[in-house]
Amino acid sequence: MPANANKASADRELVITRIYDAPARLLFQAWSQPEHLMKWFGPVGWPLTLCEVDFRKGGRWRFAMTGSSGQQNTPFGGEYLEIVPDRKIVFDNAFEDDPAKKMIMTITFEERDGRTTLTWHTLFMSPAMKDEYVGMGIEAGANSGLDQLEDVVARLKAAA
Numbered sequence: 292m293p294a295n296a297n298k299a300s301a302d303r304e305l306v307i308t309r310i311y312d313a314p315a316r317l318l319f320q321a322w323s324q325p326e327h328l329m330k331w332f333g334p335v336g337w338p339l340t341l342c343e344v345d346f347r348k349g350g351r352w353r354f355a356m357t358g359s360s361g362q363q364n365t366p367f368g369g370e371y372l373e374i375v376p377d378r379k380i381v382f383d384n385a386f387e388d389d390p391a392k393k394m395i396m397t398i399t400f401e402e403r404d405g406r407t408t409l410t411w412h413t414l415f416m417s418p419a420m421k422d423e424y425v426g427m428g429i430e431a432g433a434n435s436g437l438d439q440l441e442d443v444v445a446r447l448k449a450a451a
Contacts, residue, residue: 302418307410307434309408309411315377319400322380337358369382378400394414397414
């Protein structure tokens with residue numbers, strides 16, 4: 292592989308890593324069930340007000356968030372491409388009003404001694420698309436959601 296091939300891929304990637312004090316199965320549950328997704332997915336102040344999930348390989352998902360204006364934003368969603376229980380979820384994602392701008396998201400869960408490292412890897416179609424989405428706040432929004440995920444997983448752990 293040419294030396295610049297990895298750089299080209301890195302120019303299109305965004306990776307966020309978090310460690311949670313919970314088993315992978317609880318994180319996987321929080322990523323796969325609408326009743327949990329609605330409590331954490333998205334930035335604070337922008338809750339999911341549309342959450343349709345057909346959680347299986349080839350199944351489709353569709354979300355929309357509503358901000359303080361009370362107006363629901365453009366829905367976004369895609370297809371589940373790969374699901375490995377408690378280990379990995381891969382899906383594509385695009386806004387409904389711009390389906391050509393699709394990204395691939397890979398969520399992995401690596402458990403060790405009851406703690407789980409969650410890695411959220413996004414692969415954009417181009418460096419320009421990555422720059423556009425980073426400029427719109429995708430990284431801050433994802434991190435805000437992952438902060439809320441910590442609370443959801445803590446509740447799931449307490450109930451287990």
